[in-house]
Structure formats: structure tokens, C-alpha cells
Amino acid sequence: MLKNTLPDAEGHFGKHGGKYVAETLMPALKELEQAYTDAKNDPLFWEELYHHHKEYTGRPSPLYFAERLTKHLGGAKIYFKRDELNHTGAHKINHCLGQMILAKRMGKTKIVAETGAGQHGVATATVCAKFDLPCIVYQGAVDVERQKPNAFRMNLLGAELRPVHSGSKTLKDAVNEAIRHWVANVDDTYYLLGSALGPHPYPEMVRDFQRIIGEEIKEQIMEREGRLPDTMVACIGGGSNAIGMFHAFLDDENVKLIGVEAEGYGLETGQHAAAIAGGDEGVFHGFFSYFLQDDDGQIIEPHSISAGLDYPGIGPEHAYLHDIKRVEYVSAKDDETLEAFQLLCKLEGIIPALEPSHALAHVMKIAPKLPKDHILVMNLCGRGDKDIFTVADKLGVKI
Amino acid sequence: MSRLETTFDALKKQGKTAFIPYIMAGDPDYDTTLSLMLEIVNHAHVDVIELGMAFTDPMADGPAIQEAATRALTNGARLSKTLELVKKFREKEKNTPIVLMGYFNPIHKFGLDAFLKAAQDAGIDGILVADLPVEEDHGFAANAKKHNIDVIQLVAPTTPEERLNKVLKNAGGFVYYVSVTGVTGTTSALKQDVQKNIEKIQKYTTLPIGIGFGISSPDQSYEMAQIGDAVIVGSAIVKKIKENLDEGSIAKPDLVKNVSKFVKTLSDAAHK
Numbered sequence: 001m002l003k004n005t006l007p008d009a010e011g012h013f014g015k016h017g018g019k020y021v022a023e024t025l026m027p028a029l030k031e032l033e034q035a036y037t038d039a040k041n042d043p044l045f046w047e048e049l050y051h052h053h054k055e056y057t058g059r060p061s062p063l064y065f066a067e068r069l070t071k072h073l074g075g076a077k078i079y080f081k082r083d084e085l086n087h088t089g090a091h092k093i094n095h096c097l098g099q100m101i102l103a104k105r106m107g108k109t110k111i112v113a114e115t116g117a118g119q120h121g122v123a124t125a126t127v128c129a130k131f132d133l134p135c136i137v138y139q140g141a142v143d144v145e146r147q148k149p150n151a152f153r154m155n156l157l158g159a160e161l162r163p164v165h166s167g168s169k170t171l172k173d174a175v176n177e178a179i180r181h182w183v184a185n186v187d188d189t190y191y192l193l194g195s196a197l198g199p200h201p202y203p204e205m206v207r208d209f210q211r212i213i214g215e216e217i218k219e220q221i222m223e224r225e226g227r228l229p230d231t232m233v234a235c236i237g238g239g240s241n242a243i244g245m246f247h248a249f250l251d252d253e254n255v256k257l258i259g260v261e262a263e264g265y266g267l268e269t270g271q272h273a274a275a276i277a278g279g280d281e282g283v284f285h286g287f288f289s290y291f292l293q294d295d296d297g298q299i300i301e302p303h304s305i306s307a308g309l310d311y312p313g314i315g316p317e318h319a320y321l322h323d324i325k326r327v328e329y330v331s332a333k334d335d336e337t338l339e340a341f342q343l344l345c346k347l348e349g350i351i352p353a354l355e356p357s358h359a360l361a362h363v364m365k366i367a368p369k370l371p372k373d374h375i376l377v378m379n380l381c382g383r384g385d386k387d388i389f390t391v392a393d394k395l396g397v398k399i
Numbered sequence: 400m401s402r403l404e405t406t407f408d409a410l411k412k413q414g415k416t417a418f419i420p421y422i423m424a425g426d427p428d429y430d431t432t433l434s435l436m437l438e439i440v441n442h443a444h445v446d447v448i449e450l451g452m453a454f455t456d457p458m459a460d461g462p463a464i465q466e467a468a469t470r471a472l473t474n475g476a477r478l479s480k481t482l483e484l485v486k487k488f489r490e491k492e493k494n495t496p497i498v499l500m501g502y503f504n505p506i507h508k509f510g511l512d513a514f515l516k517a518a519q520d521a522g523i524d525g526i527l528v529a530d531l532p533v534e535e536d537h538g539f540a541a542n543a544k545k546h547n548i549d550v551i552q553l554v555a556p557t558t559p560e561e562r563l564n565k566v567l568k569n570a571g572g573f574v575y576y577v578s579v580t581g582v583t584g585t586t587s588a589l590k591q592d593v594q595k596n597i598e599k600i601q602k603y604t605t606l607p608i609g610i611g612f613g614i615s616s617p618d619q620s621y622e623m624a625q626i627g628d629a630v631i632v633g634s635a636i637v638k639k640i641k642e643n644l645d646e647g648s649i650a651k652p653d654l655v656k657n658v659s660k661f662v663k664t665l666s667d668a669a670h671k
Contacts, residue, residue, distance in 0.1 A: 010534060020503060020530045022459040023553040023566065024577055166465055167456065176458050183459075184581035186557060283503045283530065284456065296477040297508030299455045 005250070006320065011200020012288075014323055017316035019199040021286045025179070028186040033201045035106045040208065045101065052097050053212065056130070057087045061213075063220035063377070068347045076231070076370035078363060079224075080380040081217050081245065084352065090382035091210060091241045092123035092194065098209030100127040103190035110185070111135045113192040114178040116143055116171035116237070117307035117355075118150025119382060120194030125159035135159040138177040140170035143307050150386055168301040171311050175285055195238025196315040199286030203316050210244025217377055218248055225375055231256045231366070234379040235359040236329070237273065237309035239318045241381035246327060256328070259318060260362045262304035263331035273302035275314040276322050276329040284312070289319040305334040305390065306354035308382070332361035338394055340364055341384065353382030354390065402496040402524045403549060403572045406446055407607045407628065416624035418444070418669040419609060420662050421500065421633030423451035423467035425476030426640060429484050431650045435640075436488050438655050440495045443663035444670065449527075449631060452481050452501030459529040461582040463634040466641065470648050478505045478514070482521045489522035498525035498551060498572065511539060519546040525572040527551040533566055540569035554600055556580050556592065563603040573629055574606050579613040587613040594626050617668035624669040632665050 006013045019029055039045040053059040066078045083091040111133050115121030121137040128135035137154055141163040144151050154161050167173040182191040196206040221229055234242035236259040249255045264272035272278055279290040284299055292300040292312040304310045321327040340360035344352050359378050367376060392399045410417050420439060424432050439445045453471040457464055485497050506514050526548055540550040549571030557580055578588035597608055610623045611631030623630045639661045643654035
């Protein structure tokens with residue numbers, strides 16, 4: 001069972017989080033909150049979820065000692081939590097299964113979702129196929145274009161992909177459209193949100209479904225090393241994989257937690273997706289947190305080499321963990337990420353997604369300076385098959 | 400008595416329903432908005448003006464209003480300029496209430512106290528923040544009251560009766576009843592459904608009740624005027640503005656006249 005921590009009853013993590021939505025959505029969120037509270041306290045709900053984690057997703061994912069990388073960097077002992085080996089290739093399946101079982105329990109008959117890179121869209125389409133519910137996925141038209149393989153995957157899985165042409169045509173606009181769709185169809189439709197953000201109870205719910213990552217790490221590292229890690233590193237867009245990795249360790253004060261935001265071309269260029277390093281407090285997509293915005297409070301379009309981190313904000317629990325200084329938030333640039341991506345391919349025979357390549361870029365910076373008995377675990381939360389076109393393009397290779 | 404109270408009282412005495420048009424401040428530019436505001440007050444008999452504060456991501460609005468916000472922002476709209484616009488309007492027109500409608504982030508960025516003070520100075524009467532439900536009010540409505548600004552609350556068809564008390568507790572000005580479950584300007588509501596819900600709301604408030612979100616034609620305006628105390632039309636007017644723009648989103652010479660003429664048909668229907 002889950003530990004009783006934040007958020008409070010209204011969904012606040014300190015001043016962050018909450019439910020900043022129009023009245024039209026309030027009753028739907030209350031219904032969801034009630035349904036999730038019931039589910040959370042029902043052992044049968046978790047039993048069903050864990051059954052699918054094991055049989056369908058392939059959990060637990062391995063904790064892998066990256067021997068050659070460790071040797072190459074010459075410092076900390078590096079482990080990867082291999083959530084990229086999950087069915088569908090990323091951690092997103094964890095919260096998709098959880099939310100799908102909840103949607104079924106609530107008697108909803110349709111699913112709507114947004115997607116950025118397409119990983120969440122693919123995972124949603126996957127569980128919709130498995131559980132036999134019709135599925136509409138909104139994706140920014142720009143993202144549809146730059147993530148073509150995932151768009152095709154969603155089609156194969158039977159989802160209806162709706163490209164979004166409003167605003168900046170990326171993830172934030174896909175969220176807007178998914179929410180609009182939900183508002184108009186709340187009776188029979190479940191909104192399957194793709195990260196630990198949005199209005200309460202989504203940040204809490206997605207976190208609880210991702211928490212399994214950290215719980216498994218705890219067990220696996222105890223088995224391997226007989227003690228907890230010294231440092232844990234995860235990349236952050238909205239923050240679902242990172243909160244999933246960190247949450248089980250929040251009370252273990254000796255475990256240093258590091259979240260890596262996408263710095264794009266660099267903070268000073270304004271072309272980045274680092275909401276903590278380069279954003280301000282505000283309200284967007286139904287919650288209080290840090291967001292990229294101009295001096296008039298207008299949301300700024302983020303930039304990142306990885307579509308999955310290309311979100312102008314950060315989940316509210318991360319904002320809170322930053323405020324209380326429990327987690328250190330840093331950032332990695334596009335070029336550093338690209339270098340990390342290539343290094344991992346060559347040294348470990350793993351093609352990582354560009355998202356966790358940001359985490360790896362930071363690991364490459366800190367590991368060499370750490371002692372050899374320092375245990376570092378990085379969340380390798382997605383695989384890179386989807387990114388080979390982007391990477392080829394950046395390297396000037398035609399495929 | 401506030402301008403909103405005075406306006407609704409006077410209409411009530413005449414047995415009339417208020418007509419409230421929504422326009423996006425700064426769409427396509429502030430000069431056009433100012434001329435349009437004055438024109439519809441003087442020639443289209445509007446009773447209150449609802450002025451949109453542009454935001455990049457207007458989640459509760461449909462495509463027409465999002466496009467209007469994008470046009471306004473592209474042409475340099477910002478909250479401080481929208482407040483200045485109202486100030487200029489007030490120099491020429493003292494009686495017509497102005498209600499601002501928008502999203503919380505630009506207000507938060509401006510600073511809540513600074514915003515309320517500036518809004519009061521500009522002569523703003525009411526404010527509706529679409530993504531600030533009572534749960535996240537954190538004293539905003541009470542603070543606004545101190546600046547003689549009413550915070551207008553939305554009530555939706557999905558709002559359960561047991562929630563109305565909470566929603567309407569600090570409500571001021573009028574109640575904005577969202578007649579359809581959806582975003583602005585997409586579908587229209589059934590009269591009997593709206594009627595039933597309005598009667599439910601009346602049990603919890605003495606404030607006038609305005610109906611908005613699904614009204615786009617004079618016929619609908621007339622129909623809803625029979626049930627509510629005010630009829631609010633946004634997307635249809637905003638679309639009319641778009642029709643009167645050239646390819647570079649610049650106002651054509653007859654924009655103000657044409658839009659005002661359209662507004663008058665809606666307003667006349669509501670006042671019948």
C-alpha cells in the first residue's frame with residue numbers, strides 16, 4: 001500500500017498543484033478523485049494492476065550494472081533502471097495500465113489522451129487495444145511530423161490520431177485539445193493524462209502508478225549491493241518517470257535525487273524546456289507550478305531535441321521538491337544529450353531515447369568526480385528506436 | 400450601487416433581458432476594439448461589455464476565441480494595455496459596465512493586488528477568471544470586493560446542486576451559466592434543459608443569471624432571453640470580426656460598422 005504523504009485533500013504540494021480548471025470540469029475531477037480514492041484503498045485494484053505489470057509489461061524491469069560505462073567514466077558505479085525494456089518501450093505503460101483499469105472501474109467507455117513524442121500516445125493506444133476501448137489521441141501537428149513512426153504505431157493499434165493545428169502545434173496544444181474534448185464528453189469519456197501534471201488528482205495518481213519504478217529499484221539494489229544508492233538521476237519533462245523513481249526514496253535523506261531538465265540550445269538562448277531553471281511560478285493546464293512564460297504571463301513554446309521533454313512546465317510535486325530542496329534540478333543541452341546518446345549505443349549496446357539521454361548527459365558530468373564505491377542509479381526510461389530519425393538528421397546522415 | 404447592479408435593476412424595471420457581447424481586447428488591435436466598444440454601446444444597445452484578456456492557451460474556449468487571442472497577442476496585446484483600453488473607454492462612457500474575462504496566469508504574473516488596483520482605477524466592474532474555481536480562490540473574490548470589483552462565477556450543466564452554495568457564496572455581479580458542456584462557440588443548448596438548470600440556480604442566489612457559450616444567432620438570443628436575465632454572445636461576434644479582417648489580420652475600413660450591425664441584431668432579439 002502507498003504511503004500517505006502529499007498532496008493535501010485539495011491536491012496541493014505546498015503552494016503547487018491544485019485544481020485550476022473551469023467549473024465545467026470540476027465535477028468530473030471530483031468524480032475521478034472519488035473513484036481513485038476508492039481504487040487506491042482496494043487491494044483487488046492493485047492486484048489486477050500488478051498482474052498486468054508482470055504478464056503484459058514485463059515488470060519488474062532489470063536493474064543493470066553498466067560496467068563499460070562505469071569503467072569509461074572512471075568514477076561512480078552506474079546502474080540503469082531499464083524501464084525502456086517495458087512493453088511499448090518506455091515507462092508510460094505504467095500509468096496507462098493504472099488509469100485504464102481505473103477507467104474501466106468507473107464505467108467509462110471511451111478514452112481520450114494527448115501525446116508529445118508519441119510514447120504516451122502509443123502506450124495509451126496499446127492499453128485501449130488490450131482493454132477494447134475506442135481511443136482518440138491528440139498530437140500537435142509539428143510532433144506528428146517529427147515522430148512519424150509513433151503516429152503510424154498509434155494507427156496500427158487502432159487509435160484515432162487527431163493532429164492539432166492550433167497554437168504552437170505541439171504538446172501543450174495537444175493537452176488543450178484533449179481537455180476541450182474531455183469537457184464536451186465527460187459523461188462517457190476518461191481522459192488518460194500522460195504525465196504527473198494537470199489538475200488534481202492526476203499528479204498524485206500518475207505518481208502512484210509510476211512509483212513502482214522506485215520500489216523495484218529499492219528491492220533490486222538491496223539485493224545487489226546490500227544498501228541504498230547514493231545518487232539517483234532521472235530526466236524531466238512533465239516529470240512522470242522522475243517522480244516514479246524518486247517517490248519511494250523521498251524519506252531516505254541520504255539518497256541524493258537529481259532531476260535533469262532539457263536545456264535545448266542553452267538557457268541564455270531562451271530556446272529550452274527547463275521550467276525550473278528558466279521559468280516562473282504560475283498556473284497552466286490546471287495546476288500551479290513553474291512554467292516558461294513571458295513578462296505578460298503568456299506561455300512560451302519550449303524547445304528540446306526530445307519531443308517528450310518539450311513541455312513548458314513541470315509537474316507540481318517536482319516544483320514542491322525543488323522549493324524544499326529535496327531534489328536537485330539541473331539541465332542538459334541538446335548537444336550534450338546527443339553525445340550521451342551515441343556513447344551509450346557504443347559502450348553498452350543500448351539505444352536510449354533522447355529523453356533519458358539528458359539524464360545520461362548529467363551522469364557523464366558527475367560520475368567521473370565521484371568515488372568508485374559511490375552507487376549511482378539512472379532511470380533509463382525509454383528506448384531510442386523512435387529517435388533514430390531525429391538523431392540521423394542532427395548528425396547529417398540521410399536514412 | 401455598482402454599475403452592474405444599476406444596469407440590471409434598470410432593465411428589470413423595464414422587464415428586459417440584458418445583452419452582453421464578448422469581444423477580445425486588442426483583436427485585431429486596441430484602436431479597433433475601442434471604436435467597436437463605443438459603437439456597440441451607442442448604436443447596438445448593448446448593456447454590459449465582456450472584454451476578453453488574451454491568453455496563449457484559452458482551454459475553456461473554442462477555436463474562434465483562441466484564434467482571436469492569437470491575433471491580439473501577435474499584434475502586441477498584453478494585460479496592462481487591456482486595462483489602458485478600459486481607461487480610455489471610461490473617459491467617453493461612464494455607465495456601461497465592463498467585465499473582464501480571461502485566465503489566471505497573466506493576472507498572477509501582473510500581481511493580484513496590483514491587478515485589482517489597476518482594474519479598479521481603469522473602471523472595471525467585474526472579472527471572470529475561467530480557470531480559477533472557488534477551490535483555488537485563496538481570497539481573490541474577497542479582495543476584489545474591496546476594490547469594488549465583482550467576481551463572476553461560472554455554473555455548468557454538470558455542476559451538482561450540492562455544489563451551488565459553495566460556488567455562489569462569494570459570487571458577484573451576475574451568474575454566468577454555461578449552457579453547454581463544452582467549450583465556447585461549439586454547440587447549442589436545449590431550451591428546456593437550460594430552463595430547468597436556471598430554476599435550480601435561482602434557489603441559491605438572488606443575482607441575475609446570464610446564459611452563454613452556445614448562442615450564435617438572433618433566434619437563439621431571443622429564445623434564451625426568455626429564460627435568463629442576460630444573454631451572452633462571444634464566438635459568433637468574434638467570428639464576425641474575423642470576417643472583417645484582410646489577409647494580414649488588419650481591420651477592414653467597415654469592421655466596426657459591420658460588427659456593430661451584427662451585434663445589434665442579437666441585442667434587439669434579446670431585448671424583444
